[in-house]
Amino acid sequence: MACLHDHSCEDHDCSSDWSLYKHIDIPKVSALNEAVPGSVKSVFKAWEQRLSSLEGFLESNEGDPELIVFIPFTSDVKIKSISIVGGADGTSPIKMRAFINREGIDFSDAQSMQAVQEWDLAENLQGVLEYQTRYSRFQGVGNLTLHFPDNYGGDMSRIQYIGLKGEATQLKRDVVATIVYELMPNPSDHKTKSETGGGMSHVE
């Protein structure tokens, strides 16, 4: 579901549309299978700098094109569309799968879980393609996980820019601290139905 962004950017300021990067909690952004730890932070920048690779880019390890990018936000956001600028020579990702509000997704989880939405990507080297989301599913996003399972045949995958378009609300999802549930089962806490005389009431 790609739509072409085919008007010249002088007419209106594209950069204000793609400003959701300001609401990303950059220090907590992480990626799995990145060649240089921490390089994932460099792909979130302003629209104007989407093609410049001054700050570096996100590259996967040699021989393995899979990538997972975990993006936490500073407040809940609604994501309207996503833009990806990949690398040349087949290093652009060919497919993207998104998961929302799940922490700690690794490759085995990503492969077995049903994604919230999946897209087939084109080699978008100029950054003019954007991929719309099913907006109703992307309301109240506290964190976003993007899984790129494959690329266009290159030895490794390269991503130069990830742009997000949408709105930021000022709300924050309820952060529940790590709860330790009961360490040892306490039978008195769990009254089974047979003990309390059955769950069904019957009239005789």
Place this chain on the structure above:
Amino acid sequence: MVLEATMICIDNSEWMRNGDYSPTRFQAQADAVNLICGAKTQSNPENTVGVLTMAGKGVRVLVTPTSDLGKILACMHGLEIGGEMNLAAGIQVAQLALKHRQNKKQQQRIIVFAGGPVKYDKKVLEMIGKKLKKNSVALDVVNFGEEDEAKTEKLEALVAAVNNNDSSHIVHVPAGSNALSDVLLSTPIFTGDGEGGSGFAAAAAAAAAGGVSGFDFGVDPNLDPELALALRVSMEEERARQEAAAKKAADDSSKQDKEGASSSQDATMSENVATSASESENKKDDLMDDENALLQQALAMSMDDPATTTVNTRDTDMSEAAADDQDLALALQLSVQEGAKDQSGETDMGKLLADQSFVSSVLASLPGVDPNDPSVKDLLASMQNQPEKKDEDKEEDK
């Protein structure tokens, strides 16, 4: 103080009966495991450690990652030796156990004690290593027991495949008079990637070497780990605070040169920074006296002793703000004086304010105020007129 979840893979195969490490390979391994668990839980209270055995009837998880040291030590009792070590399965089960850790923010680490021979191919081990690297799991391998070139090569290849930015290590411990745990103390497995080491490791190393008073702060971390941890944390906080204060003082000195007070504060600040810097450099050679002095300072600060740096930082804030804006300085004075007014009776205040020498001494003690400043002088004059005006009003009302 990296937040980490660790799984330790113990080798309890037949090869562990050998006595070339005293008293037996298995006992030496158990001691080393105990030491590692202690070090991990001390370096960060939220760290968790789990243990599994690789040989015996099969790979068995003895305890899932927990921060309860007692549980970990208890499960090491009654372990039986037998069977053959299954390295690949052990690492994979460890990875699965780490995947289901409760706190997803923890970094994942596996520590493998490889005593028996390794029957897997180098290729298989490299694949496993790549998978660990892909899921950002770090791996430490302790190669002891059987000495075999093929085994060493395979383990080196495994660690090289996992290694990402020097987070994974391999240590070869040959048989000899040194205990396994002593050799491990000096390796990166204990010192945690050169983060300055845990005080535990340093203390234990000093004790092992027969050092006189190698314990930080004169408290044995083994006897009272909580106190040692609290003291170490307060020391680090004090250091961080001093560095922040020194930074601020440096900013101030570049902004304004008027106040003699702030320059003297800078001097004290830089002194403190120098002492703390020298402290961090000579950690092991520190004499008890230096540590006591800094500890005194930390304790004094926590008790809000006005002679300490805390007040100096507050003064710096005031002077910095006041210097920027003369109006702000006046407002500050007024608010201070108004506060004083509210407390005491009006007539008393009137008398005090009328006493110009008192007022000027008060103003001089306020940071950021130069009594010879013309605007301050005007204010003083107006203050003196005000009490007179009030007296006039009162007479009129009557």
